[in-house]
Amino acid sequence: MLIQYIQAALERAQYEIISDEEPYYGEVPGLEGVWATGKTLEGCRRNLEEVIDEWIIFRLRDGLEFPGIGDHVIKEPEDIEVE
Numbered sequence: 649m650l651i652q653y654i655q656a657a658l659e660r661a662q663y664e665i666i667s668d669e670e671p672y673y674g675e676v677p678g679l680e681g682v683w684a685t686g687k688t689l690e691g692c693r694r695n696l697e698e699v700i701d702e703w704i705i706f707r708l709r710d711g712l713e714f715p716g717i718g719d720h721v722i723k724e725p726e727d728i729e730v731e
Contacts, residue, residue: 649722654700656717657682661696663689678715679703 663674670685672692684699686692704722707714714722 649720650704653704653714653717653720653722654697656720657700658693658697660717661693663692676700678717 657676657679660678661674661676663672665671666673666685668685670687670692672686672689673683674685674692674696675683676696679700682696682699682703684692684695686695704714706712708722
């Protein structure tokens, strides 16, 4: 579930070149605050993946909902019964 969500987010990422020490900038539309930079496009993509991971952890910790990405959603599990 998480891997598919992250992959779907990365597939929607938009990149551009900016005037900066790390000229590659990427963001995922619909995921507020999810952006990264890098010295190369691949470096920017790796950094963006790390930001998405951290964004998921923070949202889970704070009990926030996740926007859907296509058919991919993250939902907090229902109560789990252990016997």
